[in-house]
Amino acid sequence: MRKIWVLMIVMALVLMVGRPAQALTEYNVTGSVDFTGPYAVVMPPIDEAGKAFFAWWNDEVGPKLGVKLNRKTYDTRYDPALTASLWPGILSGDKPLAHFGLGGPDVAALMKRLPQDKVPLIMSTGTYGFIWLPDTWVIQCRPTYVHESAGFFNWAHMNLIKDRPIRVAAISSKVSPAYVDGVRGFEEFAKATDWIELVGTEWVQMKPVSLLSEVQRLSKDKPDFFWNMNNTYQGVGIIKANKELGQSIPVVLSSHNGIAMSALATKDLKILEGNYDSCAYDPGIDLENPAAKIYMKYKEKLGLKYPWSLMSVQVAAMHLQAFRAIERAIKAVGPDKLTGEAVFNAFFSGPFTSEELLGLMPTQTFTHNAPFSEKDIKVKCTTVKDGKHVSVSPDWIPVPPVPKWVK
Known part of the structure; x- marks a missing residue:
């Protein structure tokens, strides 16, 4: 009898090991970079932080939800005209769930068309007064x-x-x-x-x-x-x-x-x-911050060059904000029905606590009245x-x- 039980356990283990991993539904998240324009000097550490947090999410979060996020970047030279010219191809070719912007050129080029394209633009920069407007489809992780x-x-x-x-x-x-x-x-x-x-x-x-x-x-x-x-x-x-x-x-x-x-x-x-x-971000001088620890782990794993810094914080904060919205959208519509509109709607599903954002930002509560969280700004x-x-x-x-x- 004991031999039979041992044989059954061994067979079960073989079946478990041999079973193919659950297929993940893949989606693209795009972003603007600048390796040839005015921000080329500071772009390498910004780009590395993006790579680190995509790798972390795809390793530790996405598999549990049945989703893999592909990071696709485009060199826009921090130029609104170039951003505008590249966008139709990005939209039709990548069908992004969201787009990470660099700054003003992304807002200038895309803000008016985002509501019809139904792709949220996620920004890590501070907000300007002239875009303190309702329903822009621009998500600003910082106030003005x-x-x-x-x-x-x-x-x-x-x-x-x-x-x-x-x-x-x-x-x-x-x-x-x-x-x-x-x-x-x-x-x-x-x-x-x-x-x-x-x-x-x-x-x-x-x-x-x-x-x-x-x-x-x-x-x-x-x-x-x-x-x-x-x-x-x-x-x-x-x-x-x-x-x-x-x-x-x-x-x-x-x-x-x-x-x-x-x-x-x-x-x-x-x-x-x-x-x-x-x-309105953590200043990036505390290496015990949970996000800093994630970055340092993936810095070693991916062979990245640059240390944790304020630039890393800005990228990490914007990515975490987008990832948390994507996670909520997955739970709302399912891993195989994700769209930019579902992600956009998820931003208004309730507060994103500072703990969810790994302490890089205070709690964020988005409404349709402004591109940034107007409640309890800190x-x-x-x-x-x-x-x-x-x-x-x-x-x-x-x-x-x-x-x-x-x-």
Whole structure:
């Protein structure tokens, strides 16, 4: 009898091993990359992060749901005209569930046609006021840059300057409509907020040689902070002008021109001592973050080159947001009936908790009223203290109300 039982167990194991794996339904998710245009220098680490998180999802999540996601990228050179010309072929050839954008050119090229194409565009950048619109089919993982800045100033109001309005001086450029949009938004935020005062704005070139004169003029209005959301040339230019004038008025920056990116540009973290940045993502300086651990695992597995960084965070956050929506869509319509429309609808199925997003973002609650989550917006802010890049708080910082400035 015992021999019979042993034989039956062996036969069962043989059958289990010999059984073919369940076939996975394959879908394409496309994305814009730029290996030949203005962002070619920073594209390799961005591309590697995308490879890592697709590999993770296909290894650890997709098989349980009966789906495999194919990553397909197109070099759009960060050019709206090229993006627009490539899109019909992407749409008909790949039939993507979603498309990962790089920035403004994707929005400019695709936003008006996405509702008819029924493919959501997923963005990792901050939102501009002129796309704070309903039902755009653009999913922004971050609020506007003005919201992110408002979060920092809320922290400063609660911790640094509590007894009077915070005085802010802006430096921007009229070269880009997006930059002008940011200043207009900050003006409206200041008008609506009794503890913020915008004391002046200087308009400068996109890549100024020196900002000494502009910083000197604005300094006469005794600002507590300079504010710049544009690029590293301007942000670092303000810091250098401060030093030339023998003053230390802190500069508040965004993510793309903030502490990490400015340190990369200048190769000098110390020059950023006492300055700040603010973003609705984790800053990427905690290697114990679950997403960081995933990246490091697949960095080794895939033979990737670049370390976990803020650029990795931006890519990982956008991918996680899309993957979580795809997972909900699979549960709603089944693994063999997925469409871009099903994925789009899944974004509105309820909150995506910070835990689901592996701590890279606060909880996101999307509605049809805006491309970003308008509920309980929060940010994280960093600075350089004693030569080290650190968070100003371990917790997410709440963002105060910001009025809509583009009607």
